[in-house]
Each structure stands twice: as C-alpha cells, then as structure tokens.
Amino acid sequence: MxxxxxxxxxxxxxxxxxxxxxxxxxxxxxxxxxxxxxxxxxxxxxxxxxxxxxxxxxxxxxxxxxxxxxxxxxxxxxxxxxxxxxSDVWWIEYFRRMTIEKSHLENSQVSDPETILVEYSSPNTNKPLHLGHIRNNLLGYSLFRILSACGHRVIKTNIVNDRGIHICKSMLAWQKFGNGETPASSGMKGDHLVGKYYVLFEKEYKAQIEKLIQAGTDENEAKNSAPLMKETREMLLKWEAGDKEVIDLWKKMNSWVYAGFDETYKKLGVDFDKIYYESDTYKTGKEIVLSALKKDILYRNEDSSIWADLTYDGLDQKLLLRSDGTAVYMTQDLGTAVARYNEYKFDKNIYVVGNEQNYHFQVLRAILNRMGYTWSDGLIHFSYGMVELPEGRMKSREGTIVDADDLIKEMQETAMEVSLELGKLSDFSEEEKEDVFRKIGLGALKYYILKVDPRKNMTFNPAESIDFNGNTGPFIQYTYARIKSVFRKAEQTGILTETGSLNEAKAGIKEIELIKLLRKYSETVSQAATDYSPALIANYCYDLSREYNQFYHDYSILGEDDTAVRNFRLVLSKVTSEILYEGMWLLGIEMPERM
RNA sequence: GGUUCCGUAGCUCAGUUGGAUAGAGCAACAGCCUUCUAAGCUGUGGGUCGUGAGUUCGAGUCUCACCGGAAUCACCA
Structure with missing residues (x-):
C-alpha cells in the first residue's frame, strides 16, 4: 500500500x-x-x-x-x-488475502539464504549456569529460530570451556576434600556439585594465602607459593601431558557437569547441533599460530612468546602463545573459528557473547583477517548487555549470583501459586497442571529477558518477583488462551469459521486497528532478523495482545447475530492467535491452550 | 588515562531511515464480572528525554562539548 x-x-x-x-x-x-x-x-x-x-x-x-x-x-x-x-473495504480485502497465505512469514523470506552458525551459551565447566547465561541462551536460541524462519540455514553451536587452570582447581579440591562424593551419593546436580568444590578451593586457597602473609610473605609471593596453587599447576601440567589419572578424573567430573547442564538446557528449552570443546580447539589454534609465524604475520619475542602486532588496525599487541608454549583464550578462539569454517563454510558466524568481550572479538577478527582468512568478515559479535542487580553486578564472592536452576524453579512455583489462586484449572490432572505452570513460569522469565533490547544492560531485581500482569509473557499467553477458549465454545455450539469469504463483513475501528497490526508481523520478524533483536518480536506480541484484548472487550464474537460479521471476528481471532503463537515460538516461549 | 557502550515518569522498559501533543507496564488512586477466561478492560495523577550548544521547516533520534554510569585495555577465560 x-x-x-x-x-x-x-x-x-x-x-x-x-x-x-x-x-x-x-x-x-x-x-x-x-x-x-x-x-x-x-x-x-x-x-x-x-x-x-x-x-x-x-x-x-x-x-x-x-x-x-x-x-x-x-x-x-x-x-x-x-x-x-x-476504505474499510480495502483493509478487509487485504486481510482476506492474509488468511489464505500459506504462512504469515511469506514476505519475510530472504532472497539469498545464508549458512549461519550461531554460537551461544559458552559455559565454563566449574560453575553452574546463572542468570547471565539465561539471557545468553535465550537470545541465542531465539536468534536461531528467527533467522531460520526467514529462510537461512542456521546451525546452533556451543563452545565449552573445559580446559585451563581454573578447571584443575575444582578437580584438586574434590580430590583432597571430596571423600568420593558424587552427584548420586549427594543428590546434588552435577554442575552444582563441581561448583561447590570450586568455591571450596577458593576458600581454602585464600586461607593459605592469609597464613603465609601473616608469616611475613608478601602478597604476590604468597599467591604463587601457596601449596594448593602449586598442586594445581602440577595438575595442569599432568593434564597437558595426558596423565591417565588426571584425565580420568577430568572426564569423570566433566560428565557430571554435562549431565547437569543438559538438565538446565532442557528445562530452558534450548539445544545445540554441534558442540565444540576448547580442549580440542586449542590445538588447532596453536597450529595456526605457528604457521602464521612462519609466514612472518606474527612475531616471536625474546622470551619466545608469540605475538600479533595490530597497531596498524588501531589495536594493540596481542599475545597468542605463552613463553612456555601454552595456549591462551585467543589461541583457542582462533582455532575454533578455523575449525568451524572448515566444517561448515559459513557465510556468517554469530557469537552470542557479552559486551565485556567487545575488544576480544575486534582482535579476533583483525588477526584472522591478517592471516588471510577472507571469511573473517562474516564473524559477527552479537554483543549483548549484562544482567545487573539493583546494587550492580552479580558477584560470587558476595553470594549474589542468581542461579539458573533456582530461578526457573521459583518462576514455576510462582506460576503455580497465581494459577491455583485463580482456580481455573480445577478439572485438569496434576500432570496437565504441571505442564501449564511450567509454560507460564518459563514464559514469564523468557519474556522478561527477551523484551529488553539485547544490546542494553538490564536490571533484574531478585527481591521483586517477575510480574504476571501487564507487559509480560503470561499476559500474551492469556490472550492466546482466551482466543482458544472462544474457539472451543464455537465448536461446542457448532459455529464454523470460514476464512475465504469476508466480503459481506463490516468492520469497526478496533477491527481495522487489529488488521493493521497483524499486517506488521512479517515486517517485524524481518527487522528482528536483520537487527538481531528478538525484543522487537516480543514487543510486537505485546502490542498485538493489547489491541486484541481491547477488541475482545468491546465486541462480542459468538454473540454477534450477523453471521458475516461474526465470521469476520472469528477469522480475525484465529489469525491473531496464529501470529501470537508463532511470534512467541520465535522467542522460544510455549503457549498454553488454557490457563 | 585510551577505546567502546549507556543516560527517557518513583521503578522496569518501548520509541522504525530525524516528523505531529514523547508511550507502555509496575507501583498509587477510581471504576467495570447475569454476556466469548477480570492473568483482562477503562480512567486519574506522574517528564527540563543527563546538561549546554549546533545542524534544520522540524531533534528523544544527527554533530560537538561537558556531567554521570558501565565494560574493556592480562603470559585469566
């Protein structure tokens, strides 16, 4: 138009x-x-x-x-x-054409589909997932759905940070203080159990440092010479040398963590097509660095550490291999990128990683570019903002980390309380109820996080529970459930919905407003795909729900005597429910049929 | 200190390539269930869009300066 x-x-x-x-x-x-x-x-x-x-x-x-x-x-x-x-006639005719489209996203299809890797989650194997990871996972997964919906070939990947000295810390603590405790024996989720030993390590280590300082050692010296740190370093050497005992322990504890992560991922409703491990990719990274050194793209320092000089790009010097020849974070990421390109020949590789790593990704691209990998232009850092508490960042030292599993559980419990109070599901079985509570609780959590512009930092206040009224996930779910309820009733009374013939219909103001909004759906999804912003879809679903609720309030659907008008309203409701369902689906949010 | 990002109602957030009188929700107050689900709908109050300049017919949006906040600048990941 x-x-x-x-x-x-x-x-x-x-x-x-x-x-x-x-x-x-x-x-x-x-x-x-x-x-x-x-x-x-x-x-x-x-x-x-x-x-x-x-x-x-x-x-x-x-x-x-x-x-x-x-x-x-x-x-x-x-x-x-x-x-x-x-004219209303034009709008109604426009809407009629919408109802006979095969998909509401026909106009969102890209003319030139790309192969896109989306990396998200990137957990660390010695800590359970927390609120920050939730934002990461939800954004990554939603991005996958949005890009796929627009016709791209999207591969979800995860890179697991499973090596390095910090991993040895939890291993050592378990070895020394664990008494053979396992997830099965303790009833603890694997990732939480390992996390417990990581915390324990830090506690004991700190105590040793204190002791040394009191005995007159200076602080840096104390940190280095504390027995626990010495043992950790020995363990890392053994790990790198492939010592069987250490590797076995590493594998065992990793398997606990992965079982724990899988559970959390499953609850969140996210998954991956391909998982990379840094314990594999750091080797590729080393090879790349050494071969680039031969071509004089990199240089070797006197102490034999290897560096990239990026001052041409307005950046700095960057270390790529330590003087002892071991890999750093950047080395691994170089290796991962190359391994991925070799495997998928992607057009784009989107890294869903927090904005604290902006500099890292700038450097990563610059180095790959310098090394002659032309595809480095396709590396995109989807830099999202931090989740902060009212008093600032979450800090493990102050115990203010909001644990992912706890939060999910809390949300479901709140959903249950609210739902039971309203008492609308009395005829449901316990299983059916649980399913609805899960959908609502997670819907509230996911929507709360995804409605915010991903690039911005956001505040989460644990003291105030996430709302279920207003601009929330449950509000949209409720709108959907209401529409479904209308159709259940229609079916009972034998009223059919005919999408083809709307010519007789007359439209009121709210109805035209609804059509206008429905029309914006595919445009919104396209925008969300190009901007990498699920928030656009979230806010669209909210606007649509609000508009529909006004319509629902002002007009009677099944009570309308004029059958043409009644049918028109039914079709309008049907399309609204379809788009709400789809839109929320793109966000990874499930919709209950009743609530 | 350098670089990057952010600053909109008491709180949490929207605000398309610059367009009209800056919008929602929460919280507060006041209404609406005999009719398709009240997790809803309607209304009231609440703003120097951090401050100041510039560009223009027109600026929350673009430019510059300043104020305030965050991130980053590791032989940590």
Whole structure:
C-alpha cells in the first residue's frame, strides 16, 4: 500500500506542479493513533514544488488522490501532514488475502539464504549456569529460530570451556576434600556439585594465602607459593601431558557437569547441533599460530612468546602463545573459528557473547583477517548487555549470583501459586497442571529477558518477583488462551469459521486497528532478523495482545447475530492467535491452550 | 588515562531511515464480572528525554562539548 501511495503522490505532484520528485522526498508513514486516517504523507519536503503553504499543498494533493484513487476514502490536513483514510473495504480485502497465505512469514523470506552458525551459551565447566547465561541462551536460541524462519540455514553451536587452570582447581579440591562424593551419593546436580568444590578451593586457597602473609610473605609471593596453587599447576601440567589419572578424573567430573547442564538446557528449552570443546580447539589454534609465524604475520619475542602486532588496525599487541608454549583464550578462539569454517563454510558466524568481550572479538577478527582468512568478515559479535542487580553486578564472592536452576524453579512455583489462586484449572490432572505452570513460569522469565533490547544492560531485581500482569509473557499467553477458549465454545455450539469469504463483513475501528497490526508481523520478524533483536518480536506480541484484548472487550464474537460479521471476528481471532503463537515460538516461549 | 557502550515518569522498559501533543507496564488512586477466561478492560495523577550548544521547516533520534554510569585495555577465560 505504501508503495502504491508513493506512486500516486509522485503522479499527483507531476500533474499538479509539473515536477519530478525524488523517491526519498515522498515520506509515507502510518498515521499516529490520535489522528484520523491510516497513512500520512509528510508534505514539508514537497513545498519546494508546490511553492505554497503546507496546508494548501496538503489539501491540493489530498483532493487529487481522493478523486483518482477509489481506495482512499477521505483525507484531512493538520499542519504539514496529510492524513489519508483508506476504505474499510480495502483493509478487509487485504486481510482476506492474509488468511489464505500459506504462512504469515511469506514476505519475510530472504532472497539469498545464508549458512549461519550461531554460537551461544559458552559455559565454563566449574560453575553452574546463572542468570547471565539465561539471557545468553535465550537470545541465542531465539536468534536461531528467527533467522531460520526467514529462510537461512542456521546451525546452533556451543563452545565449552573445559580446559585451563581454573578447571584443575575444582578437580584438586574434590580430590583432597571430596571423600568420593558424587552427584548420586549427594543428590546434588552435577554442575552444582563441581561448583561447590570450586568455591571450596577458593576458600581454602585464600586461607593459605592469609597464613603465609601473616608469616611475613608478601602478597604476590604468597599467591604463587601457596601449596594448593602449586598442586594445581602440577595438575595442569599432568593434564597437558595426558596423565591417565588426571584425565580420568577430568572426564569423570566433566560428565557430571554435562549431565547437569543438559538438565538446565532442557528445562530452558534450548539445544545445540554441534558442540565444540576448547580442549580440542586449542590445538588447532596453536597450529595456526605457528604457521602464521612462519609466514612472518606474527612475531616471536625474546622470551619466545608469540605475538600479533595490530597497531596498524588501531589495536594493540596481542599475545597468542605463552613463553612456555601454552595456549591462551585467543589461541583457542582462533582455532575454533578455523575449525568451524572448515566444517561448515559459513557465510556468517554469530557469537552470542557479552559486551565485556567487545575488544576480544575486534582482535579476533583483525588477526584472522591478517592471516588471510577472507571469511573473517562474516564473524559477527552479537554483543549483548549484562544482567545487573539493583546494587550492580552479580558477584560470587558476595553470594549474589542468581542461579539458573533456582530461578526457573521459583518462576514455576510462582506460576503455580497465581494459577491455583485463580482456580481455573480445577478439572485438569496434576500432570496437565504441571505442564501449564511450567509454560507460564518459563514464559514469564523468557519474556522478561527477551523484551529488553539485547544490546542494553538490564536490571533484574531478585527481591521483586517477575510480574504476571501487564507487559509480560503470561499476559500474551492469556490472550492466546482466551482466543482458544472462544474457539472451543464455537465448536461446542457448532459455529464454523470460514476464512475465504469476508466480503459481506463490516468492520469497526478496533477491527481495522487489529488488521493493521497483524499486517506488521512479517515486517517485524524481518527487522528482528536483520537487527538481531528478538525484543522487537516480543514487543510486537505485546502490542498485538493489547489491541486484541481491547477488541475482545468491546465486541462480542459468538454473540454477534450477523453471521458475516461474526465470521469476520472469528477469522480475525484465529489469525491473531496464529501470529501470537508463532511470534512467541520465535522467542522460544510455549503457549498454553488454557490457563 | 585510551577505546567502546549507556543516560527517557518513583521503578522496569518501548520509541522504525530525524516528523505531529514523547508511550507502555509496575507501583498509587477510581471504576467495570447475569454476556466469548477480570492473568483482562477503562480512567486519574506522574517528564527540563543527563546538561549546554549546533545542524534544520522540524531533534528523544544527527554533530560537538561537558556531567554521570558501565565494560574493556592480562603470559585469566
């Protein structure tokens, strides 16, 4: 419609003022709600052709359009804005075509599908997942669904940080203080059990440092010479040398952690197509670095550490291999990137990683580019903001980490309380109830996180539980459940919904508003895909729910006597429910049929 | 200190390539269940869009300076 209007305006200016207008001077936008009309032409840019006041110009163009274009039912001019009113017939016909589309996302399909890797989650094997990971996982998974829905081939990957000195810490602590404790013997989830020993290590280590300092050792020396740290370093050496006992322990504890992670991932509803382990990719990284050194792309320092000089790119010197030849974080990431490209020949590799690593990814790209990997342009750091508490960052030392499993559990319990209080599910079995509570609790959590612009830092207040009213997941789920309820009732009374024939229907204001909003769905999804912003879809679903609830409140659907109008409202409800379901699905949020 | 990002109602957040009188929700207050689910709907109050300049017909949006906050600048990951 906008395109047609543009053409018409162009034609109008040509005939009325005898001038050719550049396309970008014709600005058509949706009319703001407080004004009468559907589309608005901003006339300011056209004044140079009309040589007249904004009001007069608007009037002239408006009259011309109404006369020549039957779909325009009327117009009004306010200041420099020409508001065009489109006939209800046009809107209804537009909507009718929507109902016979195969998919509501036909217009969102990209003309040139790409192979896209989305890396997300990236956990560390000595800590359970926390709120920050939840944001990461939800964003990554939603991005996968959105990009896939637009026609791309998307591969979900995860890179597990399973090697390095920090991993040895929890291993050592378990060995020394664990007394053979296992997830089975303790009843603890594997990742939490390992996390417990990591914390224990830090505690004991700290005590040893204190002791040494009191005995007169200086702080740095104490940190280095504490017995626990010495043993950890020995263990790392053994690990790198492939010592059987250490490797076995490592494997055993890893298996506990992975079982724990799997449980959390499952609860969150996310999964992966391919998991990479840093314990594998660091080797590839080393090889790449050494071969680049041979080509003089990198240089070797006196102490035989290897560096990249990125001052040309406005960056700094970056260490790639330590003087003892071991790998650093960057080495691993280089290896991972190359391994992935070799495996998938991706067009894009999207890293869902927090904005604290902006510099890291800048450097990663620069180095790969320097090494001659042309595909490095396809590496995209999807840099999302931190989740903060009202008092600032989560700190493990202060015990303010919000644990993922705890939070999910809490949300489900809250959902249960609210739901039982309302008492609408009394005829459900316990299993069915549990399923609904799960959907609602997780829906609330996921929506709460995804509705915020991913790039921005967000605040989470653990003291105030996440809401179930207003701009929330349950609100949208509720709207959906209501529509479903209408259709259940319709079925009982034998009322059918016919999508093909809407010609007889008359539409009220709310109905036209709904059609306008439904029309924006595919555009919103496209935008979300290009901007990497699930939040756009979340907020769209909210707007749509609000609009529908107003419609639902103001109009009777099944009680309407005029069958054509009743059918029209039913079809409108049906399409709304489909789009809400799909939109939320793109966010990874499930919709209960009743709640 | 360098670089990057952020600052919108008491709180949490929206605000398309610059467009009209800056919007929601929460919290507060006041209404609406004999009718399709009240997790809903309607209304009231609440703002110097961090501050100041500039660009322009027009700035929350673009530019610059300043104020405030965050991240980062490791032979940690």
């Amino acid at each position: 906008e395109i047609v209007l543009k053409e018409k305006v162009k034609e109008a200016v040509k005939i009325l003022y005898n001038s050719e207008v550049a396309d970008d001077l014709i600005q058509i936008q949706e009319t703001r709600k407080d004004f009468k009309g559907d589309f608005t032409l901003v006339v300011f840019p056209l004044l140079r052709y009309s040589k007249n006041t904004p009001e007069k110009t608007g009037e002239t163009i408006g009259s011309y359009l109404v006369e020549k274009f039957p779909d325009i039912a009327g117009f009004n001019v306010i200041k420099g804005f020409l508001n065009l009113e489109i």
